[in-house]
Amino acid sequence: AQKVTQAQTEISVVEKEDVTLDCVYETRDTTYYLFWYKQPPSGELVFLIRRNSFDEQNEISGRYSWNFQKSTSSFNFTITASQVVDSAVYFCALSMDSNYQLIWGAGTKLIIKP
Amino acid sequence: EAGVAQSPRYKIIEKRQSVAFWCNPISGHATLYWYQQILGQGPKLLIQFQNNGVVDDSQLPKDRFSAERLKGVDSTLKIQPAKLEDSAVYLCASSLAGGEAFFGQGTRLTVV
Numbered sequence: 001a002q003k004v005t006q007a008q009t010e011i012s013v014v015e016k017e018d019v020t021l022d023c024v025y026e027t028r029d030t031t032y033y034l035f036w037y038k039q040p041p042s043g044e045l046v047f048l049i050r051r052n053s054f055d056e057q058n059e060i061s062g063r064y065s066w067n068f069q070k071s072t073s074s075f076n077f078t079i080t081a082s083q084v085v086d087s088a089v090y091f092c093a094l095s096m097d098s099n100y101q102l103i104w105g106a107g108t109k110l111i112i113k114p
Numbered sequence: 115e116a117g118v119a120q121s122p123r124y125k126i127i128e129k130r131q132s133v134a135f136w137c138n139p140i141s142g143h144a145t146l147y148w149y150q151q152i153l154g155q156g157p158k159l160l161i162q163f164q165n166n167g168v169v170d171d172s173q174l175p176k177d178r179f180s181a182e183r184l185k186g187v188d189s190t191l192k193i194q195p196a197k198l199e200d201s202a203v204y205l206c207a208s209s210l211a212g213g214e215a216f217f218g219q220g221t222r223l224t225v226v
Binding site for chain 1: 157158159205209213214215217
């Protein structure tokens with residue numbers, strides 16, 4: 001069965017601190033995709049990144065970086081020098097090549113204090 | 115490029131009443147999803163369309179929920195009759211096959 005686990009329910013840090021959101025996934029498929037979405041208080045889910053199972057290179061986009069490790073089935077997300085605007089719920093999700101449906105984690109609520 | 119449009123943004127109804135939500139996906143996106151997101155949880159897929167055909171509706175409570183996507187573009191999701199536990203945000207998303215899903219702002223439904 002496929003599953004995504006985000007063990008951190010809520011994280012609170014002070015602005016400018018670095019913070020890492022954990023994501024662990026389960027699947028027996030060899031081809032799959034991993035995603036991160038941000039859901040600010042306005043409610044809209046905002047796409048951040050998609051990574052396929054054959055590309056283990058880490059990615060950096062500005063203050064955001066992602067660490068994909070197949071050996072530990074993890075796809076962690078780090079925000080460097082956090083800002084108040086980063087406050088949101090962040091979801092990790094998994095989809096298989098066959099149907100592209102997203103299997104979602106429960107989300108991590110990130111609070112950045114000024 | 116216009117995003118996924120949903121209406122209404124908010125709806126309050128009494129239990130046993132009916133309600134309908136509308137979604138207009140991004141132009142050219144063949145895949146359309148309806149999700150239910152209960153407060154504090156991740157989204158739960160209700161139904162997935164590919165053009166105007168249903169790919170998966172295994173988690174749609176078919177005794178009270180229905181959805182259609184006529185002409186493979188706009189979609190409506192209906193609940194009849196509503197129950198208190200249907201209170202949630204209903205999210206519509208669209209994608210190109212295999213690509214990331216783009217979400218609308220959702221409809222927040224409160225059943226009282």
